[in-house]
Amino acid sequence: APAQEVTLTLHHFLPPVANAHKVMLAPWAEKVSADSGGRIAIEIFPAMSMGGKPTELYGQVRDGTADIVWTLLGYTPGVFPRTEVFELPLVHAGSATDTTIALNASLDMLAEDFKDVHVLFLHAHDGNLIHSATTAIRTFEDAAGQKLRTPSRSGAWVIEAMGAEPVGMPVPALPEAMSKGVVDGALIPYEIAPALKLQELDKFTTELPDGGRLGTSVFMVAMNKDVYEALSDDLKAVIDANSRTNISAEIGAMWEDFEQGGIDVLASAGVERIVVSEEEAAKFNAANETVVGRWVDEVTANGIDGAAIVEQARAAVAAAKAGN
Amino acid sequence: MPDPITIGMLGLLLLFGLLILRMPVGIAMITVGVGGTWVLSLVVGHIRFVPYLRQFKSLLWENVANYDLSVVPLFVLMGYIAAEARLSSDLFKGLEALLSRLRGGVAMAAVAACGGFGAVCGSSLATAATMGKVALPELKALGYSPRLASGALAAGGTLGILIPPSVALVIYAIIVEGSILKMFQAAVLPGLLAVLGFILVIAVLVRLNPTLAPAPRPMEREARRIAIRRLVPVIAIFSAIILGLGFGLFTPTPAASIGVFVITVYGFVLRGVTGEGLTLSGLLSAIRSTAITAGMIYLILFGAEVLKGFFTRTGLPQALSDWAATSGLDPMSVLIIMLVIFIVLGCFMESLAMILVVVPFFWPTLIALNGGDFVTADSAAFGMDNDSLKIWFGILALIVVELGLITPPVGLNVFIISSLAKDTPMATVFRGVLPFLAAEFVRVGLILMIPALTLIVPRLIGH
Amino acid sequence: MPVILGRLADAFAVLGGAILLIIVGVTTANAGAFILDRIAAFFSADVAGLPGYEDFVQLMISGAALMFFPYCQAHRGHVSVDLFMERMPQVLRRQIDRAWLGLTAGMALFLAYWMIYGLIEARADGVLTSVLGWPVWPFYLPGIASMILWALVAMSQLGEGARHA
Numbered sequence: 001a002p003a004q005e006v007t008l009t010l011h012h013f014l015p016p017v018a019n020a021h022k023v024m025l026a027p028w029a030e031k032v033s034a035d036s037g038g039r040i041a042i043e044i045f046p047a048m049s050m051g052g053k054p055t056e057l058y059g060q061v062r063d064g065t066a067d068i069v070w071t072l073l074g075y076t077p078g079v080f081p082r083t084e085v086f087e088l089p090l091v092h093a094g095s096a097t098d099t100t101i102a103l104n105a106s107l108d109m110l111a112e113d114f115k116d117v118h119v120l121f122l123h124a125h126d127g128n129l130i131h132s133a134t135t136a137i138r139t140f141e142d143a144a145g146q147k148l149r150t151p152s153r154s155g156a157w158v159i160e161a162m163g164a165e166p167v168g169m170p171v172p173a174l175p176e177a178m179s180k181g182v183v184d185g186a187l188i189p190y191e192i193a194p195a196l197k198l199q200e201l202d203k204f205t206t207e208l209p210d211g212g213r214l215g216t217s218v219f220m221v222a223m224n225k226d227v228y229e230a231l232s233d234d235l236k237a238v239i240d241a242n243s244r245t246n247i248s249a250e251i252g253a254m255w256e257d258f259e260q261g262g263i264d265v266l267a268s269a270g271v272e273r274i275v276v277s278e279e280e281a282a283k284f285n286a287a288n289e290t291v292v293g294r295w296v297d298e299v300t301a302n303g304i305d306g307a308a309i310v311e312q313a314r315a316a317v318a319a320a321k322a323g324n
Numbered sequence: 325m326p327d328p329i330t331i332g333m334l335g336l337l338l339l340f341g342l343l344i345l346r347m348p349v350g351i352a353m354i355t356v357g358v359g360g361t362w363v364l365s366l367v368v369g370h371i372r373f374v375p376y377l378r379q380f381k382s383l384l385w386e387n388v389a390n391y392d393l394s395v396v397p398l399f400v401l402m403g404y405i406a407a408e409a410r411l412s413s414d415l416f417k418g419l420e421a422l423l424s425r426l427r428g429g430v431a432m433a434a435v436a437a438c439g440g441f442g443a444v445c446g447s448s449l450a451t452a453a454t455m456g457k458v459a460l461p462e463l464k465a466l467g468y469s470p471r472l473a474s475g476a477l478a479a480g481g482t483l484g485i486l487i488p489p490s491v492a493l494v495i496y497a498i499i500v501e502g503s504i505l506k507m508f509q510a511a512v513l514p515g516l517l518a519v520l521g522f523i524l525v526i527a528v529l530v531r532l533n534p535t536l537a538p539a540p541r542p543m544e545r546e547a548r549r550i551a552i553r554r555l556v557p558v559i560a561i562f563s564a565i566i567l568g569l570g571f572g573l574f575t576p577t578p579a580a581s582i583g584v585f586v587i588t589v590y591g592f593v594l595r596g597v598t599g600e601g602l603t604l605s606g607l608l609s610a611i612r613s614t615a616i617t618a619g620m621i622y623l624i625l626f627g628a629e630v631l632k633g634f635f636t637r638t639g640l641p642q643a644l645s646d647w648a649a650t651s652g653l654d655p656m657s658v659l660i661i662m663l664v665i666f667i668v669l670g671c672f673m674e675s676l677a678m679i680l681v682v683v684p685f686f687w688p689t690l691i692a693l694n695g696g697d698f699v700t701a702d703s704a705a706f707g708m709d710n711d712s713l714k715i716w717f718g719i720l721a722l723i724v725v726e727l728g729l730i731t732p733p734v735g736l737n738v739f740i741i742s743s744l745a746k747d748t749p750m751a752t753v754f755r756g757v758l759p760f761l762a763a764e765f766v767r768v769g770l771i772l773m774i775p776a777l778t779l780i781v782p783r784l785i786g787h
Numbered sequence: 788m789p790v791i792l793g794r795l796a797d798a799f800a801v802l803g804g805a806i807l808l809i810i811v812g813v814t815t816a817n818a819g820a821f822i823l824d825r826i827a828a829f830f831s832a833d834v835a836g837l838p839g840y841e842d843f844v845q846l847m848i849s850g851a852a853l854m855f856f857p858y859c860q861a862h863r864g865h866v867s868v869d870l871f872m873e874r875m876p877q878v879l880r881r882q883i884d885r886a887w888l889g890l891t892a893g894m895a896l897f898l899a900y901w902m903i904y905g906l907i908e909a910r911a912d913g914v915l916t917s918v919l920g921w922p923v924w925p926f927y928l929p930g931i932a933s934m935i936l937w938a939l940v941a942m943s944q945l946g947e948g949a950r951h952a
């Protein structure tokens with residue numbers, strides 16, 4: 001085999017036990033290395049071990065402190081104003097696969113957000129739902145007055161639109177806050193439940209019919225621009241073959257699968273899984289439509305054509321769904 | 325050219341060298357972190373120095389803009405305000421009133437007051453200094469031997485670090501990504517054990533050598549009544565903080581804030597009613613002391629972050645834990661070796677810096693020895709899952725780190741006590757501390773053999 | 788140390804302390820609201836806590852923490868290890884102490900330099916806090932000022948005798 005030519009560092013914020021590391025990032029790195037015939041080596045640094053807070057990952061990849069990072073766009077609210085559209089409920093319908101395919105297919109529309117880094121791929125998780133330690137939320141009215149940990153800026157709007165109260169805190173602080181009653185629950189996916197031991201805290205989960213969810217979060221794996229440009233063309237081709245639309249269906253499906261582990265753990269702990277009726281779902285969706293409107297108004301005030309972006313994003317998600 | 329792991333080890337040696345040359349700890353950590361990464365960038369192609377430097381745009385600010393860490397300055401402030409508001413003195417006087425009928429009772433009261441004050445103060449040095457100021461003159465006037473008096477206070481001061489709230493426990497919890505609250509709960513029994521152990525040591529010493537303490541002289545009725553009356557609110561406030569924290573009425577930052585609020589209000593009211601209590605200039609002086617202590621802590625924390633980035637890039641911590649996992653070493657022996665290393669380093673290193681430099685090396689090694697990231701309690705080498713190991717090891721490490729405060733040649737608590745008791749030479753204080761040190765070793769042994777001593781409280785409250 | 792530097796460092800420390808007291812006040816109010824909410828729950832009512840409380844504490848503490856550095860330096864509060872140096876001749880101790888002061892000042896300026904770029908970047912990126920939606924960049928200012936003051940205090944100590952000398 002030809003000698004190793006390039007070593008790339010990959011920095012991210014979760015411990016090596018996390019699905020994202022075990023199932024997504026480590027195998028991806030091995031695949032790139034294998035496809036390059038060993039000429040690319042990728043050294044993964046989990047759990048912020050290269051230093052800094054998760055919010056700094058984007059700056060680190062832009063500056064080249066790390067060559068590649070996996071990060072959550074919501075860590076730096078305001079920095080990716082266009083891409084945020086895919087986090088909105090009623091844009092993200094509840095399928096990690098569809099939204100992930102749509103995200104990577106829409107990179108041209110989102111180009112302005114990512115002009116400073118080379119995006120390898122974007123992805124979403126399967127979607128937020130309400131986890132509650134106190135209240136069975138069966139109707140839209142039941143949600144009013146609940147204190148819920150918000151996953152993101154737009155997540156806070158979703159919570160407000162339900163007449164509930166958003167509380168911001170880092171995910172690791174959630175179990176303590178739930179057990180102390182500082183919050184009633186949280187807006188997060190199923191996937192994260194085992195890691196936070198939510199099976200010991202949740203009494204109910206509430207989601208919309210037909211797998212419908214209340215928005216999602218967008219993640220990115222990005223590479224430093226100069227480091228990417230400096231690669232020889234054949235190595236670029238190896239990276240490209242493992243990037244964006246070439247792998248988006250596979251990555252999206254992974255995140256859909258991650259949900260099952262959480263669903264099983266909660267079910268075996270006797271947590272009641274509530275799916276609201278169509279009638280109630282219509283009320284949730286009416287509230288969610290105001291969230292989309294709020295987002296459009298806000299980005300439009302910043303000189304971005306929000307309405308057009310929402311339309312294109314919805315079309316991309318619909319196309320992904322049709323293609324599946 | 326040396327390989328990265330060798331550079332990592334040289335960096336560690338250089339760090340100790342700079343510390344011995346009295347470079348401020350935080351500055352030394354940043355120097356080795358940045359300098360070491362520069363050297364590394366010359367050897368390792370894919371580590372590029374200028375891109376590395378660019379992270380300093382946000383590294384410092386993000387490091388201090390941390391909600392979890394905000395408990396640190398708040399706990400520090402709480403301790404200083406409690407001292408300024410004379411709660412420390414009321415606590416000691418009240419306990420003295422209760423215990424002065426026993427031979428050695430006033431020294432016992434001083435140790436118990438150290439434990440109590442530890443409940444509002446996050447630092448051992450501050451506990452030793454505060455209670456030393458309050459109790460030493462009294463013990464001297466009553467005719468206690470300087471050896472017993474100073475030894476009891478230097479040892480009692482170490483209680484501040486373990487009895488929650490504790491700055492060191494907060495920081496340990498943050499570096500191993502554990503729960504601050506669980507650490508606090510786990511520290512309760514070992515902390516009480518230490519208070520009991522120290523009181524027992526005093527009882528045995530005065531029994532063996534009655535000249536160490538004067539014949540008991542019960543306080544006069546009226547003074548006793550006043551002392552006990554002023555003890556009650558202090559105990560109420562301190563217990564409220566401990567219980568509020570322990571039983572989870574509040575998460576740490578709100579608990580610390582409410583603690584500061586209640587103690588400040590009580591201090592001002594006390595001043596209004598009795599003429600003794602908190603003054604505005606007292607509050608300002610508490611703030612200034614907090615600036616010094618918290619400024620020092622934040623700089624060391626930032627230094628540790630910079631150092632971590634360097635060591636991670638050398639691959640040294642990973643190499644150590646891989647080596648431990650495959651070496652076939654007996655896990656318990658490794659744990660004991662780690663504790664001995666803490667004690668040896670504690671002879672000359674500052675406790676917080678020690679936790680921050682050493683724990684990131686030891687913790688992954690312990691996980692590897694325990695059976696790796698995914699191990700369950702049944703198959704784990706230590707017989708407990710990683711979450712419990714985190715708690716148990718943290719408490720053990722904290723106790724042995726605190727021992728460094730009273731072991732020669734450098735024992736910061738001993739220095740403080742000997743500077744407060746001007747006519748007591750340092751050697752006398754070190755001799756006075758010896759029996760208490762023996763009690764501490766017994767305690768470490770107990771906690772090593774019976775992990776339940778640390779794990780039972782968080783487990784009971786957790787469910 | 789020039790009197791003005793000492794006063795400035797003191798003012799920064801007291802201001803940092805005042806910020807801590809603001810956190811105490813806001814937190815106590817927030818906890819009070821939380822307790823009221825618990826009580827109100829018995830009567831099926833809700834009392835709102837302060838939204839974005841964690842964001843607020845995070846921003847406030849970033850100012851306070853760094854504002855303590857110059858005062859800490861002025862009082863030689865950044866701990867170091869006294870073991871070996873005690874036994875060295877005074878001339879050597881003073882020279883080494885000066886070297887470390889120079890290094891400290893340089894490091895403070897290094898941090899100030901990069902933080903200025905951090906501020907510019909946070910502003911250009913439009914970084915906001917997650918719940919409050921406040922811009923982050925103005926909160927770099929106290930830190931930058933503190934780093935510069937820290938450097939000045941350390942430099943002014945170069946002229947003084949070594950600590951413990």
Ligand code: NA
Nearest residue numbers: 442445487489
């Ligand atoms: Na304490």
Ligand code: NA
Nearest residue numbers: 671728731734
């Ligand atoms: Na020592």
